[in-house]
Amino acid sequence: MKTRPAQPAPSPKARPHTQMRFGIEWTDDYAWMRDDNWQAVMQDPKTLNSDIRTHLETENTYTEEALTPLSDLKDLIFSEMKGRLEPTARGVPMPDGPYAYFHFYREGDQHGVYARHDLRKTASENPTSGAIKPKDEIILDCDALAQGTKFFDLGDVSHSPNHEWLAYSVDEKGSESYEVFLRELKTGDILKTGIDRSAGALVWAADNRTLFWVERDENQRPYAVRFRDVFDQEAKTQTAYEEQDPGFFVSVGSSDDEAFIEISAHNHTTGEIHRIPSAQPQTPPVCFSSRQNGIEYSLQDQGGQTYILTNAGGAVDFCVMTGTAGQTPDQWKAYLPYKPGRLILGMESYANWLVRLEREDALPRLVIRNMTTQVEHAIEMPEAAYGLGIKSGYEYNTDTLFFSYSSPSRPGTVYRYDMAERTRETVRVQTVPSGHDPEQYRVERISITARDGETIPITLLARKDVKTDGSNPLLLYGYGSYGITIPAAFRTNILSLVDRGMVYAIAHIRGGMSKGYQWYLDGKLEKKVNTFNDFVDAGRALADLGWTTQGRLVAHGGSAGGLLVGASLNQDPDLFAGVIAAVPFVDVLNTMSDTELPLTPPEWPEWGNPIIDEDAFHRLRSYSPYDNVTTRAYPPALITGGLTDPRVTYWEPAKWAAKLREHQTGDAPILLKINMDAGHQGESGRYDSLKETALEYAFALDCVGLA
Numbered sequence: 001m002k003t004r005p006a007q008p009a010p011s012p013k014a015r016p017h018t019q020m021r022f023g024i025e026w027t028d029d030y031a032w033m034r035d036d037n038w039q040a041v042m043q044d045p046k047t048l049n050s051d052i053r054t055h056l057e058t059e060n061t062y063t064e065e066a067l068t069p070l071s072d073l074k075d076l077i078f079s080e081m082k083g084r085l086e087p088t089a090r091g092v093p094m095p096d097g098p099y100a101y102f103h104f105y106r107e108g109d110q111h112g113v114y115a116r117h118d119l120r121k122t123a124s125e126n127p128t129s130g131a132i133k134p135k136d137e138i139i140l141d142c143d144a145l146a147q148g149t150k151f152f153d154l155g156d157v158s159h160s161p162n163h164e165w166l167a168y169s170v171d172e173k174g175s176e177s178y179e180v181f182l183r184e185l186k187t188g189d190i191l192k193t194g195i196d197r198s199a200g201a202l203v204w205a206a207d208n209r210t211l212f213w214v215e216r217d218e219n220q221r222p223y224a225v226r227f228r229d230v231f232d233q234e235a236k237t238q239t240a241y242e243e244q245d246p247g248f249f250v251s252v253g254s255s256d257d258e259a260f261i262e263i264s265a266h267n268h269t270t271g272e273i274h275r276i277p278s279a280q281p282q283t284p285p286v287c288f289s290s291r292q293n294g295i296e297y298s299l300q301d302q303g304g305q306t307y308i309l310t311n312a313g314g315a316v317d318f319c320v321m322t323g324t325a326g327q328t329p330d331q332w333k334a335y336l337p338y339k340p341g342r343l344i345l346g347m348e349s350y351a352n353w354l355v356r357l358e359r360e361d362a363l364p365r366l367v368i369r370n371m372t373t374q375v376e377h378a379i380e381m382p383e384a385a386y387g388l389g390i391k392s393g394y395e396y397n398t399d400t401l402f403f404s405y406s407s408p409s410r411p412g413t414v415y416r417y418d419m420a421e422r423t424r425e426t427v428r429v430q431t432v433p434s435g436h437d438p439e440q441y442r443v444e445r446i447s448i449t450a451r452d453g454e455t456i457p458i459t460l461l462a463r464k465d466v467k468t469d470g471s472n473p474l475l476l477y478g479y480g481s482y483g484i485t486i487p488a489a490f491r492t493n494i495l496s497l498v499d500r501g502m503v504y505a506i507a508h509i510r511g512g513m514s515k516g517y518q519w520y521l522d523g524k525l526e527k528k529v530n531t532f533n534d535f536v537d538a539g540r541a542l543a544d545l546g547w548t549t550q551g552r553l554v555a556h557g558g559s560a561g562g563l564l565v566g567a568s569l570n571q572d573p574d575l576f577a578g579v580i581a582a583v584p585f586v587d588v589l590n591t592m593s594d595t596e597l598p599l600t601p602p603e604w605p606e607w608g609n610p611i612i613d614e615d616a617f618h619r620l621r622s623y624s625p626y627d628n629v630t631t632r633a634y635p636p637a638l639i640t641g642g643l644t645d646p647r648v649t650y651w652e653p654a655k656w657a658a659k660l661r662e663h664q665t666g667d668a669p670i671l672l673k674i675n676m677d678a679g680h681q682g683e684s685g686r687y688d689s690l691k692e693t694a695l696e697y698a699f700a701l702d703c704v705g706l707a
Helices: 038-042 050-066 066-083 142-146 491-499 516-521 529-544 562-570 600-607 615-624 653-663 687-704
Strands: 018-020 024-028 094-096 099-104 113-116 123-126 131-133 136-139 153-157 165-171 179-184 191-192 199-205 208-214 222-231 237-242 249-254 262-266 273-278 297-302 305-310 319-321 333-338 342-349 353-360 363-370 378-379 387-388 399-404 411-418 424-430 443-447 455-463 474-477 505-506 553-558 577-583 635-643 669-673
Touching: 050 066, 050 653, 050 669, 066 491, 066 687, 113 142, 113 179, 123 505, 165 199, 179 529, 199 249, 208 249, 237 262, 237 273, 273 297, 273 653, 297 342, 297 353, 305 342, 319 342, 342 577, 353 387, 363 387, 363 399, 424 529, 443 529, 455 491, 455 529, 474 529, 491 505, 491 529, 491 687, 505 529, 529 553, 529 562, 553 562, 562 577, 635 653, 635 687, 653 669
Parallel strands: 153 199, 222 249, 474 505, 474 553, 553 577, 577 635, 635 669
Antiparallel strands: 018 024, 094 099, 099 113, 113 136, 123 131, 153 165, 165 179, 179 191, 199 208, 208 222, 222 237, 249 262, 262 273, 297 305, 305 319, 319 333, 342 353, 353 363, 363 378, 387 399, 399 411, 411 424, 443 455, 455 505
16 A cells, blocks of 8 residues: 555554453552543643643654655545535525525535525516516525635524524534624624533524523533523523533424423433423423433424324333323323334424324335324335435415435435325435436345344445456444444445445444334343444355455444444454544543543443442453554554544543553554544534545555555
8 A cells, every 4th residue: 555654653652551340350550541631631632731732743743754656546536526516505495474584505515504585585687587586685694604714514503483583502612612703684783692611502482582592511411401691791690400410411392393491311321302482482491291210202392282202111122102291101192003023213393294204124215104194104205325304494274295315326306296196396406516327326125144143234336337257345334332223325436435445334233223223222231242243254154145256345433333443443443454544533541431521421321330330341342443452454544533523532442542552463564643723523614624535535445555
């Protein structure tokens, strides 16, 4: 490969830190990379310990020099990716009374603008032809807001019910602490609110004055819902809800009919919802049903009835019930009975309809139920693999549903669907300015057999002329945690790999929900190792089937998918030509033992609590990538992180890279790139973020000799 560093690799000093638990002593040589003052670093990166900063900058310099031979390829891939983006892409305007709201980009925009149409007015587009269209009214210029910032992320944009004000939240550090502003839509005047530790989401009450938001605590956890009359300078911030259990996160939203402010307290397996009448925002919240361990639920109101999507009563793949506030789950009544294997992913309610998105046989479908006749029908698609989703709008009293569809080879399409007439109209088709012919690609959904006999679905995208003769390089992508399912959707970036002859594969491994909720349960806690085994077995099977061969396969994953990559690398390093681990969760044992970190207590239901549970301690220690690095030859690795990342803190990838390099017996490079101005999501902006992807893909191609 071209990536052969000329300079010696960074070799940070070992500063042994020894711990003892459950009779086991273990030493962490690089614990010093965790800044004791990390909370302050999240708010002001300049406060980072100087020794740590020097080390990270040294790593960045080494990586930059090592990747210099790939600069031309990276730039070419970036140009390709940029050429596939619609320079003036426009979202579908979503009606809300007299206006329709949407987002669009102008030529060269990184962040775009939010706009609306006044549906009561039109402006002539071409007076001679008589063609007319609504006039764009820009209500928030994000690129203007981002001027002069190194990082910019918009958390939420929420217009008031009377359409006179816009509330929006901004993060300029990547730490996911958002400052909240107001914009008067008539004058364009911007007001500061003094709210600066918001988790992002903003909800207006019906009075057009009261704003609700979630506040983060000193450890960056979203733990409380605050509200205030934002137009009364004397008004004090009030608390609607404050969570006492650090294992629960808090979020805020509104019911589909906007009658209630909804506060959710939840971890990965348990939740409860509190409601406040939107017309009476000072009213204390009422808990719909108190939390019970292992029971999740969400609420939809329709026709005076509350419908509950829940796993209560052993409904592993969820069912729909009815109930009222104050009832316990055993008092709820069945409405849509539980059907094993039919996973109900979500529901939306309308004045006359109940719409649910569900997955069966690993493929999604939309089911529309007429609440007057109780007759339902489904929207399904014909391809072997595809992504389907509801485009949530603002209107409740409507027969119109917007939904999106795409497949790995076919660009996204948004449809306007008349639920009463059962007719659809195409309102937007994603275009690829540089050109794209879906017929030049093959999309396949195959199943392979894992070592324990389970069948694992894999989605494949390749050029049409690719043969299964073992000669192909292949990028294997996976995630496998939290029940998150990677959809078989269209992604223009991937074409830069596929067009060069690389096969792109998504392994739908246990820990996600591709085959139902049980698929998730079979990849967590004491069954977590199934996730890693599935990924390795998928790679081996793809080689056996001729899609690739061992040593021609690059593993790619981010966050918990980085854990997947790291654990799989330890299990079978010879399988991979290289690995790309983006913001990887690899220091699992130490992180799950650190109660100060934002995600640790809420994550115990996913991974286990190694502080008090000896079985969990041994289990995490057995697969934690950082704790299982051994002296051997590792393939090339590109590891990335973000200094202000509150989800996977910067020291996890930094420690792992140092330990991998220390134990590397081969000559393949171990490269670490820490973004000193960003967090978990990396670079902000639609073009800047492409540069990171282009670098990853150039590295992947280099690993398999295509650079």
